[in-house]
Every structure is written in structure tokens, then in C-alpha cells.
Amino acid sequence: MAAPIFKQAEFYITVKSAEKILKPVYPEVAFLGRSNVGKSSLINAVLGKKNLALTSSSPGKTRGINYFLVDKKYFFVDLPGYGFAKISKSERLKWQKLIESYLLQSKLLKILCLLIDSRRDIMESDAQMVDWLQYQEKPFFIVLTKTDKLSKNQLRQVIKKYQDFFPDNHILPFSIKDKKLIADTALFIKKALN
Ligand SMILES: Nc1nc2c(ncn2[C@@H]2O[C@H](COP(=O)(O)OP(=O)(O)OP(=O)(O)O)[C@@H](O)[C@H]2O)c(=O)[nH]1
Ligand SMILES: [Mg+2]
Numbered sequence: 001m002a003a004p005i006f007k008q009a010e011f012y013i014t015v016k017s018a019e020k021i022l023k024p025v026y027p028e029v030a031f032l033g034r035s036n037v038g039k040s041s042l043i044n045a046v047l048g049k050k051n052l053a054l055t056s057s058s059p060g061k062t063r064g065i066n067y068f069l070v071d072k073k074y075f076f077v078d079l080p081g082y083g084f085a086k087i088s089k090s091e092r093l094k095w096q097k098l099i100e101s102y103l104l105q106s107k108l109l110k111i112l113c114l115l116i117d118s119r120r121d122i123m124e125s126d127a128q129m130v131d132w133l134q135y136q137e138k139p140f141f142i143v144l145t146k147t148d149k150l151s152k153n154q155l156r157q158v159i160k161k162y163q164d165f166f167p168d169n170h171i172l173p174f175s176i177k178d179k180k181l182i183a184d185t186a187l188f189i190k191k192a193l194n
Helices: 039-047 089-105 124-135 152-165 179-193
Strands: 009-015 028-033 065-070 074-078 109-117 140-145 171-173
Touching: 028 039, 028 089, 028 179, 039 065, 039 074, 039 109, 039 140, 039 179, 065 089, 109 124, 109 179, 140 152, 152 171, 171 179
Parallel strands: 028 074, 028 109, 109 140, 140 171
Antiparallel strands: 009 065, 065 074
16 A cells, blocks of 8 residues: 555644634645535545544534644644535624635645535635635635546536636545545645645
């Protein structure tokens, strides 16, 4: 078996207000996307840990920003999901502001991983996020999640659709059930962190 791409990972801290966002210490990769898209699951898969980041079948599981220290030299940053209807407007605004503060403050953010559910149409909230990231000149790539739910043919069409829609961004298919796709994503992240 090939050596794991990331060897060691531990939970570091949860941050719930902008003032507490960590000062830059280690190179960071952050995971961003609508609620329930699979951010926490992807983090676990890429790090080879089952329950490091908490996952749930109901949206809105990850509240606050969770930092994971990886190989004692990188931070993996699990951001709250956006586009989740079943929370109050004030709470939604709070998470939105927290995400925005994080993205504006994090000077060692090397790459952002924007997750989009491969089964869904391109959503307004994702298109807006892409616009904003481009405007802020944040480096990011797009991960299409849950591709195990699609046939090979559907997957080809979906990748093409997203490539046409976001021609400037690297697009990777992903499934927590596919070792090869997990390794591809881990490698892409590792390269960006170094
Ligand atoms: N079939 C399949 N299910 C997945 C995959 N990735 C995640 N899921 C499921 O999708 C649900 C949501 O996953 P999470 O990782 O908790 O999603 P999240 O983006 O962190 O959600 P929030 O924290 O609420 O923003 C869980 O039931 C996961 O098991 C995948 O690749 N394939
Ligand atoms: Mg989560």
C-alpha cells in the first residue's frame, strides 16, 4: 500500500467569533460549501480518520470554524456550511460574517476547496461564492462531491457542465467511497500547501 499522503491529524480548536480567528501560524487549506455537501466527510477521508470532523445526515452540523492540525505543520479548516434554510436569519448572517472574516484575515490560506454536490444543478449561492472568491483573488479549486451517486456517463456530463461554467478553475470529482479520488484530492491539497 502506498504511504498515506497525510500521516497525522488532531482536532485543534473551534472558533465562533471573528476576533478569535487564529493568527497565521501554519499554511492553511479551508473547506467551503453549502451545508450537507460533504465538507466534514471529505476532511475525514483525506486525513484517513473516521470521526475527526463531525458529520451528519441533517444539514447544519458544523457550527463555527473547526481547525485541525495536520502533520504538526498544516491547518485544515472546516468552515460552516452556507445556504442552510432551517436556521434563523440572524444565525445565518452570523456564520456568513464569520466565513467572510476568515477568508479576509487568513494570510496563510494557500488554497480553498469549494465543494459542490455533483447531483445538484449549479446553485445561485455557489455561483455567488465563486464570483466573490474571484473578486477577492482567493486561490480555489472545485470538488464535486458524492459522485458515487452518479453513473459514469452522468459524471462525465456533470464534469463537463462545471468546466464550462467555471472555466478558470480546477475541478475534481470526489466520493468518500472511492480511494483513488480521495488520494487525488489529498495530493492536490498537499501540493498547494507546500
Ligand atoms: N454517498 C455519499 N454520501 C456522502 C459523501 N460525502 C458525504 N456524504 C454524506 O452527506 C451527509 C453530510 O455530510 P457532512 O460531511 O456532514 O456535510 P457538511 O458539508 O460537513 O455539512 P455541514 O457541517 O452541515 O455544513 C452525511 O450523511 C454524509 O455521510 C459521499 O461522497 N458519498
Ligand atoms: Mg460539517
